[in-house]
Amino acid sequence: MPAQARKSGRPRVAVLSRDLILETALNLLDKNGEHGAGIRDIARALDVRPSALYNHVSGQDDIIAGIRELVSDRIDVSGFDTLEWDDAVRQWARSYRLAFAAHPPTIGMLAVAQLKPKSRTSKMYDAVCAGLVKSGWPEAQVLNVIVALECFILGAALDHVAPDDMLNPGDDEDSTAFVGAYQARAEAHTDVRPTDAVFELGLEAMLAGLTTTYQSLKGDS
Structure with a gap:
């Protein structure tokens, strides 16, 4: 056969x-x-x-x-070649949050993982460092800026995957200020998720503080 x-x-x-x-x-x-x-x-x-x-x-x-x-491949660093440093950070931070929020278990695991040299992740950090230095940030402060932002971004990524009503106080009569604040926020943000509003508020607050620091450092140079 x-x-x-x-x-x-x-x-x-x-x-x-x-x-x-x-x-x-x-x-x-x-x-x-x-x-x-x-x-x-x-x-x-x-x-x-x-x-x-x-x-x-x-x-x-x-x-x-x-x-x-x-995960790092999904983080947008293109703005550091073309935008002002604060707009580049906005773009980077927004994509950074969503990249990690898409894979929640990576947030805690990778936040404390040792960086592998000569990796694509290193290239991501290199692009951010180069952009900040080119914009006039002192080289000795650049990593401090990045890590400070990362602390906020990773926390925001966790908040992004949490239930929107996680802080709902219900009708707690002993926490009237809390209940009022919760209800007022719900009425003010009917067209956007609370987590997105919180992230944008926090990002702008951090950038305002960093801008003040940046201007102070430029004035001392």
């Missing part, structure tokens, strides 16, 4: 690659949290042996660094 001809077409399992491993890890992280996106979990999702992953990643730390790159 002649050998059966091999069927043509695409293979049933996608060809393993670093990008596929990282995207799978990010999807598992979104679905199951940090403890459901380990090497064995990724291998199971891809229907391969765990050892096969090590042809493309060095281990769990490398996967975390890769996930950070995927």
Whole structure:
């Protein structure tokens, strides 16, 4: 009996690659949290042996660094080439918040993860640093500015995925000021989510303070 001809077409399992491993890890992280996106979990999702992953990643730390790159790729730094520094920061901060809010489990995990040198994440930071220095920020202050903004942005990303009524005081008769403030905000922001209004308020407040600091530093130079 002649050998059966091999069927043509695409293979049933996608060809393993670093990008596929990282995207799978990010999807598992979104679905199951940090403890459901380990090497064995990724291998199971891809229907391969765990050892096969090590042809493309060095281990769990490398996967975390890769996930950070995927999120960083969604952060817009283009404004630092063309806009005034404060408008560039607005653009960067807004995209930064949404990039992390799209993947809530990454917020706490990546906020404390060691940066991998020579990564796409480093290039993101390099673009921000270069833009701020070019705009006249003292080089010694640039990282302080970035980290201060990041503290606010990451908190805002968490707030973005929280329920809109998380702070609803109900009809608490012992907290009339709180109840009044909650109701007044709801009436004032009928066309926008509270989290978006809060973010824009906080961002503008930070930029106002940073602008004052910037002008003071420029005056001392």
